[in-house]
Amino acid sequence: MTNKKLAWKHLLPDLASFKEVFEKPFSPLTSPLETIQARLTDGLTRFCYAHSPNRFMVLMAQEEEEYLQLISETVKQILPESDQPVGSRYIVSGMNVSEQPAINVDDNFAARSTCVWEAWVEYERLFGTLSYYHDTINLHPGLVHRVNGGVLIVGARTIISQPFLWLRLKRMILQQRFDWHPADERRPLPVSVPSMPLNLRLIVVGDREGLAALNNVEPELMCLALYGEFESELRTSDAQKMTQWCTWVNTLAQRQGLPLLSADAWPALVRQxxxxxxxxxxxxxxxxxxxRRLKEAALHSSQQELTGSAFTESKRNRMWRESYLIERMQYEITEGQIVVATEGQVVGQVNALSVLDCPGHPLAFGAPLRISCVVHGGDGEINDIERKVELGGNLHAKSMLIMQAFLISALDLKQQFPFSASLVFEQSYGEVDGDSAALAAGVALISALADQPINQQMAVTGSVDQFGHVQAIGGINEKIEGFFSLCQARELTGKQGVILPSANVRHLCLNDDVIEAVRTGDFSLWAVRTIDEALEILISMPFNHEKHPSLLAAIRKRIANINLHEGQRFPWGLRCLNWLKDR
Incomplete structure (x- = not known):
């Protein structure tokens, strides 16, 4: 058997080189985005420049308070405070309204801030209101007046859901004038109100889906706007990058009024x-x-600092609270309601791994399932039953076709493939999609064609290309832990394990139970690069070998036998013609 076993040290991040980094104090940052989001800060600086040609900026980030507050603070640090009042002063005299430049910051329509943010804003709050009651006129400023001369930050949902609001706001920003209009065009304003100068820049914040929807609603905005992005991850390739990340975490802790982290807390938080x-x-x-992680840990820690045990305990408590659905699924399997074998050998049946993401449940979790294949004489069609009954998505269908193409190419037949096969995900009652089951389906098909049994103590996951290379898939940790929990419930034998793509080793960060079982030899993980390596582990026979028995040779022999049997049914003349054709 090919030795592709992973040592337990490969199953979690290697933090030995960062030990000295974690022991240092990390002072919170005064300008966090400048340090941790250099590209975004550069974009904001260019946008806020007085002579910048852009009046609009589109920024990819979550429409949440924490993001908007950080962006707003950075803009305020970039924009200088004006020495002179910005805005206007409206004077109401009976039924007459006049406009004059603001004299001081206390004037009714003078700017109050250089940057204001709102995740969601409606018409009257944005543009202000004019009220008329008992012959008395009152003008109330909106956000555009409060931030005149500065930057307004709004969520993309505001623009997508209120197109009329967006059209008016865009026109005002481009014309640099604020005109009074009624919120309802059917009810005109009771008096005429003069317009006022408006020097405003707009930042629209949204996630990728929100910005895609915005592009459909207002494609012109993407041409007019400067683009920026709040980077979601930091590559910690060296001590300097790790220091930046730790400083960022302590900055967020200070901003929330939480204790800073102790030296032993960093490894626990890094693993999470x-x-x-x-x-x-x-x-x-x-x-x-x-x-959220810091606040959870604070519930299990002292007031002085957040410790490693606090993070560990908060995670354990969170997993316990959210584990009911996972335990129910595990119970169904262990009680035999969902059939998954973890012992013996079966031809054409393999344990695959899936990730279930249930609506309303905070966790995606792994669940093993059976893929089975039966083979019979036919015209070469390989039936994907999930696709036939419209329970398979497009990505699933693509992966099955790729796997079939690999097998047909490897066989290199000169005549039609004389078998038909049926592949199915057993006890699957919902839609199946993704390509992570391609390797398992290929193993089941090859096992059925070669009539060689598969070891049921192992599970396998991975996608496959047309050359038989195994490719990375998602949810690897959840998949491994799902199969491990089943094996643990049925008692670990030391021969159980999971086969995974080599490209997924960098994604491994498993829980302590799995790591300990691998360390003691009670559970194993194998990382493979090709389907050949996976087959040798699961079936204990190479896929193709010139000198030793192989699966490919067994399939070719079976094909030759059925062709010989079929050929004997033809008259002598036709058999001669077929023989000459093969020559």
């Missing part, structure tokens, strides 16, 4: 962060996620 980002070399910068 790697699990969230899905990459050992990438740590999340999402302020919302980090703040």
């Amino acid at each position: 962060s790697v699990r969230f980002s899905g990459d050992k070399c990438q740590l999340p910068l999402c302020p919302q996620w980090i703040i």
